Amino acid sequence: MTDVRADNGDTARSLAASVLGGLDELTDGLVSVIGDQNPGYRLVDVVPRDDLWHSCHDNLRRVLQLIGHAGDAEDFYDAARATGRRRAEQQLPLDDVLRSFRLGGRLVWQALTDQARATGEVNNEAMLDLATRVWEVVDAISAQVAQAYHAAERSLVRADEQRRASLWEGLLQGRAADAGFAYEAGRTLRLPISGRYVVVAAAGPGDADAGFAEPLGSALEDLGSPSAWQSRADVLVGLVALPGRDVAGVVAAVGSVLAVPAGVSLVVDGLAAVHAAYRQAVLAMRTVPPGRSEVVCLAERLPEALLLSSPELTDSLLQNWLRGLLDLGGDERGLLLETLSTWVGTGGSATRSAQILHCHRNTVLNRIHRIEGLIEQRLTGGDLSLELALVVRALPFLPPPRVP
Structure with missing residues (x-):
């Protein structure tokens, strides 16, 4: 039995080495198959053809090397990990990435069986062992792709959150007076650079802003007022665009979601004035008496605001x-x-x-x-x-x- 397994291993190495000799042609075939049978690449259109070809080439080479390799496989996963990271950065859906690896596995198996027929010296048992080996390798490679993809995705999310937080800090510190910064902040937050705004400051939610941002955004969207929300220390800050001057509607919408003290600033013009509106919103929030939870406008609390100032x-x-x-x-x-x-x-x-x-x-x-x-x-x-x-x-x- 040991000799048979050794022979089968020799067969796998021999066939894999023979197929490796035609790697460029095999790569061309896989790129063509992906174009025909994996429409996600065409629909999303984020992977350049040259990038796809080199990725297919590197991964096919590693798959064939692993098929003929019996030792530690760690050094053979570099191409899979690089592909996973790059496709996450390109925002290609992971399902489409993994489908391409399955297509590659089928193509490799077809190439191996064609080579076996050409030699005419491979028995059925050796081919069964080879089939098992091929799909073991494809599964292991795919797992490495998925792991690298998710790790890169988490890293991208953290980087995006840090960038978003940095933009918010800049807005609240008055940096939107710079036109370039205002453009970048508006593009990232999906808000207009100019136009009327109010800022909302709500006490208490803190890090739970992820649970409040969606219902707050939906309630304000119903008014035709797009908004963006960010947690800052123990204050949830909202930036609300006002196509009209319906501040009362903003107060009602925020109050329908939050049961905490909250303040709404005076109406200001454009992102460049958001820093002043933020200070106003915090001051308005402070005018809510202790023990009470309500949403108040600074315009209706000016005497209290002056006293607290x-x-x-x-x-x-x-x-x-x-x-x-x-x-x-x-x-x-x-x-x-x-x-x-x-x-x-x-x-x-x-x-x-x-x-x-x-x-x-x-x-x-x-x-x-x-x-x-x-x-x-x-x-x-x-x-x-x-x-x-x-x-x-x-x-x-x-x-x-x-x-x-």
Whole structure:
């Protein structure tokens, strides 16, 4: 039995060596077969004919060498790996690549059987062993192609993600003032360079942006507003094109997908202004009071945004107006601050405040007199000041009461 196997191995080596002598003709045949029987190459049209010929030539040579080789095969996979990497870079579907290797296997088998018939000295058992060997080699080569293809594909995805992230950083830092950068960013993100834009900043999703980007994009696409999304630290950033001025529609679409605090910038002109819109969107997001999840427009939160933009002045304003009220315990402090906010919101109407607070108007007046004593400011008998209106706007952002 050992002698028979050795003889069969000698037969495989002999036939493979003979076929290798006509490698160029065999390569021409495989290129022709691929053109006829693997339409993916024609439809995608990303592999130049010269590239295809040399790839077929190198891989056929390695297949025939492996058929006649009985030792370690590692050194014979270089052509397969190179082909896998190159086809991934060319974005030819892997199924089409592997189909070509199967066609090559059939062509090699046909060439080997033709050579066997020409010699007339090969028996059936040797040919059965040879058939097994041919398809073992084709399977092993194909596995190497697929492995190299997937590795290159992952590398390309990482490179694309890094490039996309770099473009986003450039946009948010103002680099789109350069026309060349703006063109590249618009082409990559599939957005127009000019036209009206808003930026959306949403808190919380972070690295989960992949789960939100698709539904956000779909919801905005329904409005006719193409968008692009990127995770940046703990903020999900969206760039939304506005063919019209439907900012309210953007707010509704984002709110239908996200249940987190989010801010929408003012409308800006073109990619060159995106960096300013990003700062506006983050500021708008910060105006959402703690514990609440809503989507807000900066245009509707300008007083709050101004207060948050200058924390030192805001703190001074609060201290000047609220003084002793801020030193109260939690329950009384909360009750009086709610009453003050309602009082200012109703323009100093005890009746309307009582309706909102669900208490008697005299109770409202008693609380207001209590507040007046604490802050040493009159809240009745005249117009309420602009400063007091700003103080009320800042109340949601007050720190919690100090624990004694």
